[in-house]
Amino acid sequence: MIRNKLRRIVEYTPLYGRILLKTEYPITEYRLQQLSTDELLSILKHECHRIEKSIYNEIKEEKSEYYAEKKKRSEKVLELLESREHNQKEVISWATEILKKYDNLDEEFIKKKRREPDQLDWGAAEDTLQLVKSRRSVRVWADDQPSKEALESMANKMVEAATWAPNSGNRQAWRFKIITDDETKQLLRPIKEEHTIKAPLLVFIGMDSRVYGALGRNERSLYIDAGAAIMQMVLVGHSTGLGICWNHFADDLINSRDANKEAYDEFAQAMSIADYIAPIAIVAVGKAEYIPPIPSRPDTEAFKM
Missing domain, CATH: 3.40.109.10 (NADH Oxidase)
Structure with missing residues (x-):
């Protein structure tokens, strides 16, 4: 109950001033609606990046509830952005693909889009x-x-x-x-x-x-x-x-x-x-x-x- 009250306080605190909980970004649709388009886009980039990074760190299954919340938040942001004007269609496309392939992200997204590393060239450093x-x-x-x-x-x-x-x-x-x-x-x-x-x-x-x-x-x-x-x-x-x-x-x-x-x-x-x-x-x-x-x-x- 105390944590829920604290969460509500965090929800109405500007992003820059949040210090109480590691909620990182507001989750309620009402709070998200109050944010600017730039803020929503930044949340989308951040959350989808965190979801992708969970595969590299092999923690997506271990922290399934945590990443499911990020997916839910990102989907709400995408929905809100449908009615906002912006010039970041590529970001929307990237985020949409991550969320659609969330359940099998490694096989359907990362392995299909990754590339082989470059040949080592020690001389290039000089x-x-x-x-x-x-x-x-x-x-x-x-x-x-x-x-x-x-x-x-x-x-x-x-x-x-x-x-x-x-x-x-x-x-x-x-x-x-x-x-x-x-x-x-x-x-x-x-x-x-x-x-x-x-x-x-x-x-x-x-x-x-x-x-x-x-x-x-x-x-x-x-x-x-x-x-x-x-x-x-x-x-x-x-x-x-x-x-x-x-x-x-x-x-x-x-x-x-x-x-x-x-x-x-x-x-x-x-x-x-x-x-x-x-x-x-x-x-x-x-x-x-x-x-x-x-x-x-x-x-x-x-x-x-």
Whole structure:
């Protein structure tokens, strides 16, 4: 009885604030109906991912009631999404297939869709390592820049790379804004340095905080997921020869001064960034005037514990 009362409390608590039970997501249809389309899609991705993962960990039968509840919740979400507008038909198709083949998921889904692993290529690691080691944070931009269209095209490729990053629970909570106009860049002046304002193109990275919180208010996955995505963006941009600079833009910086808070509020309003989007970073992109000197790094052994 006490647990049922607690469950009801959890049902009416925002996802980000849930700390009492490991229900992870609301189960009642009424509570699900109150969620945004983005939240419903994130729940669907997360729950179906967990169902699939149960096969790899060989625990689906052992925890049959637990995964049956996830299936039930996912089916309710799919039903609700039928009347919602969105552009994620591929996600719906993937989730529908998992739920339809739930009873025999290993044979009918995983074994039919899996592929053989690539041949081991030890030399490929050295090529990738050289790309990683050649990356520098560029803060001085050349006068002769690629066209706006070329930079925007590359920014879209960088965003695409980010969306293939590993992320906790398959939440896919990344959100991006590509910025090229000087007027918007100037809004950042009270917070960011000159090299950011002068960059030919900026990509704002934020995270939808509504889909986190299953582990309580101190859940850190949001920042981990963002970092993994940003690093993939940086490496794809760097691989073309463009200069890239990853700039800190999280709430600790924004909340450190009243002037920063005011500047971010103005920027967020101008860019239609919702309050539930947690700001994380701004990646600057453009042709470099030069590549800065190599910063010293100790031998790898110095970092081992």
